[in-house]
Amino acid sequence: MGSNTKTLIKADSLIDAKYALKGQYHPRARWIFHRLILAEIRKLKDNNGQYLWQPGITGGAPDRILDMPYTLSEYAPSTLAAGKYVAILGDYRYYWIADALDMQIQRLVELYARSNQTGFIGRLETDGMPVLEEAFVRLKLGTS
Numbered sequence: 028m029g030s031n032t033k034t035l036i037k038a039d040s041l042i043d044a045k046y047a048l049k050g051q052y053h054p055r056a057r058w059i060f061h062r063l064i065l066a067e068i069r070k071l072k073d074n075n076g077q078y079l080w081q082p083g084i085t086g087g088a089p090d091r092i093l094d095m096p097y098t099l100s101e102y103a104p105s106t107l108a109a110g111k112y113v114a115i116l117g118d119y120r121y122y123w124i125a126d127a128l129d130m131q132i133q134r135l136v137e138l139y140a141r142s143n144q145t146g147f148i149g150r151l152e153t154d155g156m157p158v159l160e161e162a163f164v165r166l167k168l169g170t171s
Contacts, residue, residue, distance in 0.1 A: 034107045036064070038071050038079055040166060044116050045093045048164045052118040058097035061105035064113050068092065110170045117163030124155040 048056060060068070071079045080092060089096040095116065104113050128151070135146035157163050 034109070034168065036067055036071070036107075036113060036166070036168070041068070041093055044114070044164045044166045045095065048116055049161055052162050053095070055118045055120060056095050056116055057119060058092055058095055059100050059103050059115050060097055060113075061101065061103040062099050063105045064103065064107075065097070065099060067107065107168060109168055112165045112167050114166035115163060116166070117157070121157055121159035121162035122155060123158050124153060127152040127154065 045053075069078065069080050073079055091097070103115075104111060107113065131150045133148045133150075135148065139146050
């Protein structure tokens, strides 16, 4: 979705992203943003200076952007820079996480013997990726 500027997210781009996602994924779709990106989205205003986004006021209902719930993640992109992705919208049933190896735990008795402590190292190889590309749409800042 490319109508954003180099450093600003436009409301039109959020709408474009929502409708670029096929309708069958809308019921379970969810946005993922970094908190700093969500702050920029909340600052979007109309021509009268009124904020476009308002938090949900129904008790127990999640806040939504364009009628779709969102999740904040510290691991989502947080930099507003030209050509960078800033958000994703999708149905996460089609994002799979796989463990490549069994979890291994190593006990480190000798390393901490002087302080009468025992250390542990845990190892787990995990990865994740979309298994159905059409179930996701990414929001990208413009390059010009």
